[in-house]
Amino acid sequence: MAKSIATVSISGTLTGKLEAAAAAGFSGVEIFENDLLTFDGRPADVRRIAADLGLTITMFQPFRDFEGMPGTLRTRTFERMLRKFDVMAELGTDLLLVCSNVSPQSLPGRGRIVDDFRDLGELAAARGLRVGYEALAWGRHVHDHRDAWDIVHRVNHPNIGLILDSFHSLARDVPIDSIRDIDPAKLFIVQIADAPRLDMDHLYWSRHFRNMPGQGDLPITDYVKALIAIGYRGPLSLEIFNDRFRAGSASGIALDGYRSLKLVEDEALARLKRPATMPQRIDVHGVEFIEFAATEEEAGPLGAMLATMGFEPVGRHISKAVTRWRQGDINIVLNSETEGFAHSHSIVHGASACALALRVHDVPAALARADSLRIPRFAQAVGSGEMDIPCVRGVGGSLIYFIEDGTQEQVWRNDFVPLTDAPVPGVGLSRIDHIAQAMGYEEFLSWLLYYFALFDVTKTPQLEIADPLGIVHSQAIENGDRSFRVTLNGSAAAQTLTSRFLNHYLGAGVQHVALSTGDIFATAKALQERGLERLPIPRNYYDDIEARFGLDPDLVERMAAYDILYDRTDEAEFFQLYSRAFAKRFFFEFVQRRGYDAYGAANAAVRLAAQSRFNTDTVY
Ligand SMILES: O=C(O)c1ccc(O)c(O)c1
Ligand SMILES: [Mg+2]
DSSP states (O other), X not given: OOEEEEGGGSOSOHHHHHHHHHHHTOSEEEEEHHHHHTOSSOHHHHHHHHHHTTOEEEEEEEEOXXXXXXXXXXXXXXXXXXXXXXXXXXXXXXXXXXXXXXXTTOOOOHHHHHHHHHHHHHHHHHHTOEEEEEOOTTOSSOOSHHHHHHHHHHHOOTTEEEEEEHHHHHHTTOOGGGXXXXXXXXXXXXXXXXOOOOOSXXXXXXXXXXXXXXXXXSOXXXXXXXXXXXXXXXXXXXXXXXXXXXXXXXXXXXXXXXXXXXXXXXXXXXXXXXXXXXXXXXXXXXXXXXXXXXXXHHHHHXXXXXXXXXXXXEEEESSSSEEEEEETXXXXXXXXXXXXXXXXXXXXXXXXXXXXXXXXXXXXXXHHHHHHTTOOEEOOOOOTTOOOOOEEEOGGGOEEEEEETTOHHHHHXXXXXXXXXXXXOOSSEEEEEEEEEEEEGGGHHHHHXXXXXXXXXXXXXXXXXXXXTEEEEEEEEEOTTSSOEEEEEXXXXXXXHHHHHHHHHTSSEEEEEEEEESOHHHHHHHHHHHTOOBOOOOHHXXXXXHHHHTOOHHHHHHHHHTTOEEEEETTEEEEEEEBOOBTTTBEEEEEEEEBOOSOOHHHHHHHXXXXXXXXXXOOO
């Protein structure tokens, strides 16, 4: 399906918007009237710029408050319409969007509205133009696409058609099944937008919180599936009103838009069991390693911290200053090379996680999926005899490596000299539970889409967590067997932990790594004996959970002794404790899950407050 985008979706000037849309891969644009009004040039100039960029102008929009107007208002509306027809002729587009009337002066009578559109159809036909009717979710008399379709059907004029906008339909829970009643030949264009589920009035929700397919909660894939099923083959045109996108980078937003339309089209085709346009989302089998980059000076203290966590160096790279630390099924690679990617990363960010390696079913298919989403690959020189592990760019310029599941031992054996054959006793940590990344609030939705479009994962609902210095937005993506979980954290407030992290780290990246144990108390005791510095939790917290959950006081005392946080839903229990941060850049979490599938959001405010007590940046 052709991919189009409304200029209102992108930040900047009209020319910049058109350039960004073309560069991202769109073939068409809807010119939003405001963008034309503020453009310092004639509509014909817009037509020329678009044509030079290879863009079709799919539509001019919106024309407001047309139908059902009484008396002289009706005459005036038709005069206004003819002026816009002139603009369209100059713009070189034949399609106009009329959105349903919101004026208190408009009349509800269906017969009158049908007559208005019939007269309009004649005027449009005389000019070789088409008009599509869109039901706004807050339209005065028409706010449901079934009513808009009923009107268009009754008008029965070749130049009058229907326009669907997924937001208006889905925000009002109009049944998707009703799309089956629409004649696809009369469906002139479909606008696409997702949105988070929010309980607010439709207009405010639509104008500020729309987002792209893959970023929100609406059943957008089923919507597109229904369109394909009735034989609609026209453009999918993204129309997003979002405060964050207005403040974002035009090229970044446009590229996300393109990815989101490819994603939703392919997911819809898959549900119809029709051939896809790109390889399937990547099936991750687990995290094989996480790589930290550190200069020589920082590698020492970081290694010492890993040792207090029960890790031991078990391998040394055949040619590079790279060590493999291990415990349970967890591999941490510590890279202190003095050139190459990891080195550049540690120069920019300081010691920190620079790459994740994921075990996947099919590496070439994984790379092809990334290619189709225009996610850049990364490559650097490989030493002789070393494995070349393919990778793509991830959050904040970090890397995601792909290793074919089953070949990991071969990779380790090939590239690393073993330092020991003895098993690592450790402190009971067995695997990586999740990886938490911090990012700017304005890039949050972009990374959410990145993960959701690239990998076969689901999203948890977005949470707002109270940091003592502002709100942190948090949302997780996770695969089916939970062997790959990433939590994304973004904050618009300048001094939250997330924002302080961004300042210290100079950008987005891994903020903490959570490791799982089967026995939190044994692990906590062993961590203490090895001298790990823990995040202290105040006594009030323990009094509260004892009361809240009706816990055995002895258990509460043991948790308090080790600064262990607790959560419970139904029968499922969760225990978590935190290390202090390394150089204010990242920290570790230790968790035990007993049938529990979330992240302890109820404890996050307590943890963030505890961490902010070590914040030396801010004077309260
Ligand atoms: O918010 C609005 O007014 C508006 C205008 C045009 C559209 O296509 C739309 O979906 C909403
Ligand atoms: Mg619309």
